Amino acid sequence: EVRLVQSGAQVKKPGESLKISCEGSGYTFSNYWIGWVRQKPGKGLEWMGLIYPGDSDTAYSPSFQGQVIISVDKSVSSAYLQWSSLKASDTATYFCARRYCTGGSCYRTMDVWGQGTTVTVSS
Amino acid sequence: SFELTQPPSVSVSPGQTARITCSADALAKIFAFWFQQKPGQAPVLLIYKDSERPSGIPERFSGSSSGTTVTLTISGVQAEDEADYYCQSADGTGPWVFGGGTKLTVL
Numbered sequence: 001e002v003r004l005v006q007s008g009a010q011v012k013k014p015g016e017s018l019k020i021s022c023e024g025s026g027y028t029f030s031n032y033w034i035g036w037v038r039q040k041p042g043k044g045l046e047w048m049g050l051i052y053p054g055d056s057d058t059a060y061s062p063s064f065q066g067q068v069i070i071s072v073d074k075s076v077s078s079a080y081l082q083w084s085s086l087k088a089s090d091t092a093t094y095f096c097a098r099r100y101c102t103g104g105s106c107y108r109t110m111d112v113w114g115q116g117t118t119v120t121v122s123s
Numbered sequence: 124s125f126e127l128t129q130p131p132s133v134s135v136s137p138g139q140t141a142r143i144t145c146s147a148d149a150l151a152k153i154f155a156f157w158f159q160q161k162p163g164q165a166p167v168l169l170i171y172k173d174s175e176r177p178s179g180i181p182e183r184f185s186g187s188s189s190g191t192t193v194t195l196t197i198s199g200v201q202a203e204d205e206a207d208y209y210c211q212s213a214d215g216t217g218p219w220v221f222g223g224g225t226k227l228t229v230l
Contacts, residue, residue, distance in 0.1 A: 035219070037166075045158075045166065045209055047219040061218040062124070095165055102177070108213035109156040111177060113165035 002026040004034075004096050004114035011120045012086050019082035020117045022096030029077035030054040033099035035110055036070060036081050040092045050099065051079055086121045093118045125149040127210050127222035134228045141197040143225045145210030148191050155193040157186055158209045160224075166209065170195060197227075205229045 007021040022034060035050035049060035053074045060070070071080045079096055094117050097110030128146045135141040145155060155173050158166035168177055170186035173193055183198045197204055210222040 037221075044207075044224040045160075045211075045221040047211075047221060050219075059216075063218075097165075100168060100171060100177070102171075107154065107156070107171055108219055109168060109171055109211055111168045113167075116165055 002098070002112050004098060004112055006094075006096060006114040006117045009118040009120070011122070013123055014087055014121055015085050016121075017082070017084050018086055018119065019080050020094060020119070022079045022081075022114050024077045024079075024098070027098075030074050032101065033106075034072070034079040035097050035099065036068075036079075037095045037097060037110075038064075038092045039095065039116075048081070048094075053077075053079065086119075088121050088123075090119060091121050124217055125212075125214060125220060127155075127212060127220055129208075129210060129222040129225045131223070132226045132228065134230055135197075135200050136230045137200055137202060139200055141200050141204070141227055143195045143197075143208050143210075143227065144192055145194075145222050146192045147212070149214050150188065150193055150212060151191045153212055153214050155186070155188065156211045157184075157193075157195045158211065159204075159206045160209065161206045169208075200227075200229055202229050 005023050030053045033050045036048040038046045048064040051058045051070045053072045069082045096114040098112040100107050100111035157170040160166040169184045173188040174186040185196045208225045213219040
């Protein structure tokens with residue numbers, strides 16, 4: 001079974017750093033892009049960016065460029081999302097998801113999703 | 124970049140057909156995708172490439188495209204279909220974009 005399993009919920013203070021993880025299993029992790037999506041409480045989905053584990057090629061949404069860092073460690077089949085200085089506005093659930101590929105084509109969307117990591121930033 | 128516009132809410136009685144639209148000029152040239160998200164759960168990919176269903180998605184979910192509007196159609200709506208639905212697309216090498224989401228209420 002193809003799965004993405006994310007790290008647990010986090011409660012942090014403004015200004016603190018954080019790195020959350022997303023571990024893939026059941027497929028060749030290096031061969032599929034992994035994306036990150038933010039969902040603020042009661043709000044919609046926002047695409048943050050994605051990374052190709054094979055060569056760490058990364059693309060960011062302009063809205064998140066410079067605000068977060070997306071990285072990967074293919075030796076442990078894991079992708080990461082990190083902040084150097086959290087703000088209250090970073091309070092959200094963060095999902096990782098695998099780029100959808102089928103029939104020899106890959107599409108600019110995602111099919112397998114992690115369960116989400118809730119990050120709460122509060123003083 | 125571009126924006127995808129969805130109605131905030133759609134209501135339908137059980138057994139009826141629900142249609143959720145998503146509009147943007149860019150959709151005349153690029154594919155759209157649809158997700159279902161139930162409270163406290165991750166999104167589920169329902170439709171890709173405007174009208175294709177991934178394996179495991181029930182046939183009552185279908186997608187279509189006409190000009191600058193794509194439509195998700197749910198035939199024979201069931202109570203379990205009550206959820207938020209999001210369209211999503213991407214233009215060239217630009218950011219991937221989600222619509223604002225539509226809350227489907229089953230009356």
